[in-house]
Amino acid sequence: MNPQASSPNNTSRPEPNRRFSVAPMMDWTDRHYRYFARLISRRALLYTEMVTTGAVLHGDRERFLGYSAEEQPLALQLGGSNPQELAQCAALAEEAGYAEVNLNVGCPSDRVQNNMIGACLMAHPALVGDCVKAMQDTCSTPVTVKHRIGINGRESYAELCDFVGTVHEAGCTSFTVHARIAILEGLSPKENREIPPLKYEVVHQLKRDFPQLEIILNGGLTDLDVMQAQLSHVDGVMVGREAYHNPWLLSEVDSRFFGDDHPRPSRIEVMALMRPYIERHVNAGGQMHHITRHMLGLFQGLPGARHFRRELSTTIHRTNEPLALYDQLLEQMQARVG
Ligand SMILES: Cc1cc2nc3c(=O)[nH]c(=O)nc-3n(C[C@H](O)[C@H](O)[C@H](O)COP(=O)(O)O)c2cc1C
Incomplete structure (x- = not known):
């Protein structure tokens, strides 16, 4: 094993607290949602929608990287698989002040698969490792990976451990795991969030086998008591749809997950x-x-x-x-x- 792998690379910026985060969601977690969500919870870690490297490097930078200071702590999620391009984007993310840069290895859409973005990268652990390393080499902002427990054809626990182990050896120490596989042909992205069964026990096992890593559980969490109970198995929870459809859920997050009992607005x-x-x-x-x-x-x-x-x-x-x-x-x- 690479002796540097267990030290968190050249990260000098502090790690954000990931006990409770709101998932990256295209078209939903834009800057306006995040500004609104931040009024309800001061502490939840928020994620941008996925932004592709192409959009960041060749598109309108303010549109793709701009945010209001109030949204912090805020992580940028990137979609891509070219290490140099990802490194350039990570450097821009650092300049823009993001608290974390996250690589999307979970999105199953056909559109992104054609560009080698998202869940299809689970079949290429060494490439994901190269991407993480390239990003870490150019920035001191924490770099994390969000992924599934597998993809069709590569869904054994051994393959999941191979993925996480390889990406960890490249320097990643925090993994957010959507606890279902992605089926890369025949299901829409929406179906891929509903049909493959949730397997929290696989994520729990991953934490037991990689106790030195931060493992965040994602998928199907709707109840704050259940989420809190999950913290005896994993390091944090990430909530997507429920935090969007029922944003008031966030009003109890600061006290329950961060022990922060500041007065809450109505x-x-x-x-x-x-x-x-x-x-x-x-x-x-x-x-x-x-x-x-x-x-x-x-x-x-x-x-x-x-x-x-x-x-x-x-x-x-x-x-x-x-x-x-x-x-x-x-x-x-x-x-x-x-
Ligand atoms: C409308 C929508 C858009 C999404 N876009 C992204 C995305 O850009 N990047 C990503 O990693 N996951 C994306 N996801 C998946 C969520 O981040 C999350 O993994 C998934 O919804 C499961 O969590 P939940 O059951 O709490 O919603 C999206 C989900 C939804 C509903």
């Missing part, structure tokens, strides 16, 4: 705190809907939740005065939930 206060952010966006020519579409689940389970959702998903498209609609809705919700 839902109404969160709505009010979003108001200036929305106004800035609208005044800069943006549409309110780009932001409020991420807030639809804020009142889930409370009286008025349907009204709130309907106003922000339907009525919003029929008004020329979106901010007036927002203010009216704020008053209505205040009257309903107090």
